[in-house]
Amino acid sequence: MFASDTARLTDRSPRSGVPASGIPVEDPLLGAIGGTPLVPLPSIVGPRADFEVWGKLEARNPSGSVKDRAALSIVRAALGDGRLGPGRTLVDASSGNTGAAYAMLGARLGFPVLLFVPANVSASRLRALQAYGAEIVLTSPAEGTDGARVAARARAEADPRRYFFADQYDNPANPLAHYTGTGPELWHQTGGRLTHLVAGVGTGGTITGAGRYLHERRRTIRVVAVEPTGPLHGLEGLKHLPTALRPEAYDPRVPDLTVRVETEDAERMVVRLAREEGLRAGPSSGAALVAALEVGQGSPGACVVAVLPDAGEPRGEGSA
Numbered sequence: 001m002f003a004s005d006t007a008r009l010t011d012r013s014p015r016s017g018v019p020a021s022g023i024p025v026e027d028p029l030l031g032a033i034g035g036t037p038l039v040p041l042p043s044i045v046g047p048r049a050d051f052e053v054w055g056k057l058e059a060r061n062p063s064g065s066v067k068d069r070a071a072l073s074i075v076r077a078a079l080g081d082g083r084l085g086p087g088r089t090l091v092d093a094s095s096g097n098t099g100a101a102y103a104m105l106g107a108r109l110g111f112p113v114l115l116f117v118p119a120n121v122s123a124s125r126l127r128a129l130q131a132y133g134a135e136i137v138l139t140s141p142a143e144g145t146d147g148a149r150v151a152a153r154a155r156a157e158a159d160p161r162r163y164f165f166a167d168q169y170d171n172p173a174n175p176l177a178h179y180t181g182t183g184p185e186l187w188h189q190t191g192g193r194l195t196h197l198v199a200g201v202g203t204g205g206t207i208t209g210a211g212r213y214l215h216e217r218r219r220t221i222r223v224v225a226v227e228p229t230g231p232l233h234g235l236e237g238l239k240h241l242p243t244a245l246r247p248e249a250y251d252p253r254v255p256d257l258t259v260r261v262e263t264e265d266a267e268r269m270v271v272r273l274a275r276e277e278g279l280r281a282g283p284s285s286g287a288a289l290v291a292a293l294e295v296g297q298g299s300p301g302a303c304v305v306a307v308l309p310d311a312g313e314p315r316g317e318g319s320a
């Protein structure tokens with residue numbers, strides 16, 4: 001969605017915490033989701049390169065990450081068909097960013113949010129979720145987001161009248177947000193010049209939705225998925241799909257290519273981004289740029305666009 005588009009959700013009675021359906025409101029905070037800047041990264045590519053790399057600054061979304069797009073799309077669909085309404089609590093699993101997005105929307109629109117979060121989440125991320133008023137259940141760090149997802153589903157199924165299981169990993173509203181938002185934005189911001197889309201795979205919503213849209217505009221655009229090299233990695237937000245539960249939000253037919261990136265290479269890129277381009281970014285952004293350089297180097301004249309999902313956290317806090 002473009003920033004100029006107005007978010008339309010349903011109104012709620014003040015303090016009741018309940019969206020009372022049917023009354024459209026225009027909310028500039030929700031309208032600020034999407035429409036993020038696309039910036040060139042000349043120092044990262046270097047003066048002698050014969051290709052361009054651009055970064056899509058998703059940290060500029062209101063709760064600080066690309067996940068505002070998917071969360072808004074999921075909440076809007078659920079409010080629209082009554083799965084989220086009076087007396088119901090949104091429940092989902094998240095390693096951080098989606099949780100922050102849901103919690104922000106819950107605070108803004110007045111519905112309770114219950115999050116299942118692996119216990120190795122950083123202290124600052126936990127504080128952010130709690131600041132929005134979300135209720136948190138910590139799950140086994142060894143089982144990661146897959147374990148949190150199983151626990152969230154079990155809670156929702158135990159009391160389906162009370163809970164709406166938002167299910168970011170399987171919810172079609174997630175990739176749809178990128179098909180209607182991120183993809184068209186990239187097409188317009190590059191004037192249709194882009195030759196490669198590079199994005200990390202967490203739920204797969206970004207690469208599936210934006211990639212599908214861009215392929216429809218021009219089939220020769222190369223859609224490049226980024227994954228960690230193995231199951232144990234520090235690329236918060238990304239999944240090693242060969243060893244993870246396959247999310248339905250991810251359509252494996254969309255990417256033309258998967259590039260696997262080492263955590264250390266991504267971390268080095270994060271340092272370069274801050275020092276050479278003035279951009280704070282998380283490890284998954286570093287990974288996307290490592291992959292962007294890799295595909296650009298074999299493609300003279302390429303216009304490579306990398307999605308930079310968030311700004312990461314200050315060193316020493318970890319990022320989740």
Ligand SMILES: Cc1ncc(COP(=O)(O)O)c(C=O)c1O
Pocket residue numbers: 065066067097098200201202203204205206207236237238282284285309310
């Ligand atoms: C930091 C970070 N990077 C990348 C992603 C991947 O985005 P998607 O879920 O759309 O595949 C996520 C998703 O949670 C994330 O939190």
